[in-house]
Amino acid sequence: MVEQRVKRVVIAGGGTAGWCAAAALSRQLGALIEVVLVESDAIGTVGVGEATIPTIRTFHQLLGIDEREFLRATSATFKLGIAFENWGQVGDRYIHSFGEVGHGTWMGGFQHFWLQAREAGFAEPIGAYSLEHEAAEARRFATGDQSAISYAYHLDATGYARFLRAIAESSGAVRKEGRIARVERDGQSGDLTALVLESGERVAGDLFVDCTGFRALLIEEALETGFDDWSHWLPTDRALAVQTEATGPAVPYTRAIAHEAGWRWRIPLQHRIGNGLVYSSAHLSDDAAHDALIAGIEGDRRTDPRLIRYRTGQRRKAWNANCIALGLSSGFVEPLESTSIHLIMIGVTRLMQLFPFGGVSDALRDRYNDLAEREIEGVRDFIILHYHLTQRGDSEFWKSRRTMAIPDSLARRIALFRESAQAFQASDELFRVDSWLQVMLGQGLEPQGYHHMGKIMPPDRLKAALESMRSNIADAVGAMPTHQAFLDRYCNGR
Numbered sequence: 001m002v003e004q005r006v007k008r009v010v011i012a013g014g015g016t017a018g019w020c021a022a023a024a025l026s027r028q029l030g031a032l033i034e035v036v037l038v039e040s041d042a043i044g045t046v047g048v049g050e051a052t053i054p055t056i057r058t059f060h061q062l063l064g065i066d067e068r069e070f071l072r073a074t075s076a077t078f079k080l081g082i083a084f085e086n087w088g089q090v091g092d093r094y095i096h097s098f099g100e101v102g103h104g105t106w107m108g109g110f111q112h113f114w115l116q117a118r119e120a121g122f123a124e125p126i127g128a129y130s131l132e133h134e135a136a137e138a139r140r141f142a143t144g145d146q147s148a149i150s151y152a153y154h155l156d157a158t159g160y161a162r163f164l165r166a167i168a169e170s171s172g173a174v175r176k177e178g179r180i181a182r183v184e185r186d187g188q189s190g191d192l193t194a195l196v197l198e199s200g201e202r203v204a205g206d207l208f209v210d211c212t213g214f215r216a217l218l219i220e221e222a223l224e225t226g227f228d229d230w231s232h233w234l235p236t237d238r239a240l241a242v243q244t245e246a247t248g249p250a251v252p253y254t255r256a257i258a259h260e261a262g263w264r265w266r267i268p269l270q271h272r273i274g275n276g277l278v279y280s281s282a283h284l285s286d287d288a289a290h291d292a293l294i295a296g297i298e299g300d301r302r303t304d305p306r307l308i309r310y311r312t313g314q315r316r317k318a319w320n321a322n323c324i325a326l327g328l329s330s331g332f333v334e335p336l337e338s339t340s341i342h343l344i345m346i347g348v349t350r351l352m353q354l355f356p357f358g359g360v361s362d363a364l365r366d367r368y369n370d371l372a373e374r375e376i377e378g379v380r381d382f383i384i385l386h387y388h389l390t391q392r393g394d395s396e397f398w399k400s401r402r403t404m405a406i407p408d409s410l411a412r413r414i415a416l417f418r419e420s421a422q423a424f425q426a427s428d429e430l431f432r433v434d435s436w437l438q439v440m441l442g443q444g445l446e447p448q449g450y451h452h453m454g455k456i457m458p459p460d461r462l463k464a465a466l467e468s469m470r471s472n473i474a475d476a477v478g479a480m481p482t483h484q485a486f487l488d489r490y491c492n493g494r
């Protein structure tokens with residue numbers, strides 16, 4: 001029998017990444033491994049990261065999380081997509097919703113039918129063929145047996161870490177409070193051997209998970225892994241965040257409102273709104289950003305604006321030696337499509353799938369890094385798409401986004417869609433065709449051609465098929481309660 005070499009996993013950091021890792025590892029592998037987490041209350045967490053994508057629900061199912069309990073503990077609301085305002089041109093608006101857009105066939109996607117119908121003059125806007133889009137626009141929501149709807153959540157980040165901590169501790173994970181002063185390494189292999197706390201306590205382990213946020217204490221400070229900087233593509237490097245009181249019913253979508261040098265978010269929770277202004281410090285001063293943030297908020301402030309600095313890019317290896325970086329320590333592609341928590345969850349899931357019971361090996365590490373790299377690069381391209389496909393010319397920031405050189409992978413994808421309306425999801429890529437489609441069209445990328453599969457059927461049949469899709473969706477949305485009414489009922493257990 002192969003001897004189990006990795007028995008004790010030490011997690012450094014207790015933000016969303018640290019507690020996600022602790023909860024999943026202890027709940028799923030707790031019978032085989034010991035899980036210890038070190039965090040420092042004095043340092044605290046980044047405190048943002050409140051919008052998610054639907055994969056969070058798969059992760060919750062893996063942990064056996066009760067949805068109502070989660071919603072109450074994190075003051076969460078439901079999210080059906082993101083409303084992008086002012087991205088193509090000032091005054092433009094589109095929703096990137098989570099669900100399917102229409103129905104295609106094996107030969108091609110729905111967009112080909114839709115483009116055919118639009119040319120013939122009988123297509124509604126593309127969003128009319130997506131349940132999630134229409135529900136978001138109508139601010140309605142229902143889940144459970146009543147409807148099959150694709151959704152995610154807006155959640156309170158601090159409450160979420162607390163919630164995950166309770167799961168982790170009840171599954172046997174042990175928390176140690178204290179500031180990590182130094183990291184010990186094996187003189188020969190270079191592997192990490194222990195975290196030494198300021199108190200002098202030594203926390204030894206076989207495998208380490210770096211969740212220390214932007215500090216990247218293990219993966220960078222100790223292991224000097226290196227970082228690929230993507231700020232030439234994604235130059236926003238600061239965010240100002242402030243919480244305000246809710247002023248009305250919660251909407252089931254995030255708002256991402258472009259401004260002269262970045263964008264603003266608005267994330268509705270049950271009791272408050274999370275607001276933030278993301279900007280490029282090369283194009284907007286901190287004072288001007290502060291004024292723009294305050295000018296754009298509604299409702300009384302609950303907190304003072306807080307400045308967060310970041311750099312967009314990825315750690316050269318997410319897994320280096322016997323250390324895996326998760327969360328902000330592994331890289332950050334700015335929060336536009338709410339992908340960071342997803343990348344944490346997929347990273348933890350992958351770690352459990354590739355867990356090095358027999359010891360860390362190059363083969364396991366390479367496989368993990370390969371998948372992590374492909375996934376974050378797919379996210380990167382998707383985010384760059386939003387900036388690059390702007391028609392805005394009202395500021396240096398937007399002019400430079402429009403004219404910048406983009407990754408070849410993305411340039412090919414845009415050219416393909418522009419020429420033929422063909423969109424695809426590469427293997428190991430997060431965003432589905434429906435997402436690429438909605439954002440490309442939403443940002444004003446007009447296909448010059450399309451597949452003629454719609455011409456195979458008589459125009460009347462195409463018209464009837466589209467009308468039936470649209471009216472079925474309209475009926476389903478019409479039967480839903482408002483998002484706020486559903487939330488009130490669902491969270492109260494009624």
Ligand SMILES: Cc1cc2nc3c(=O)[nH]c(=O)nc-3n(C[C@H](O)[C@H](O)[C@H](O)COP(=O)(O)OP(=O)(O)OC[C@H]3O[C@@H](n4cnc5c(N)ncnc54)[C@H](O)[C@@H]3O)c2cc1C
Pocket residue numbers: 012013014015016017018038039040041043044045046047048049050051052157178179180181211212213214215217239276308310326327328329335338339340341342344
């Ligand atoms: C402006 C902004 C907006 C974002 N919005 C979204 C979003 O909408 N959706 C989304 O999915 N993601 C978002 N993110 C990303 C999200 O915030 C993070 O992925 C998530 O919070 C995980 O952070 P973390 O746990 O890696 O780091 P942190 O929350 O920073 O946690 C780091 C932990 O390490 C500990 N630590 C650090 N140094 C030491 C030390 N010396 N000793 C002991 N402990 C230490 C800290 O105490 C803390 O517990 C956003 C990020 C930013 C910057």
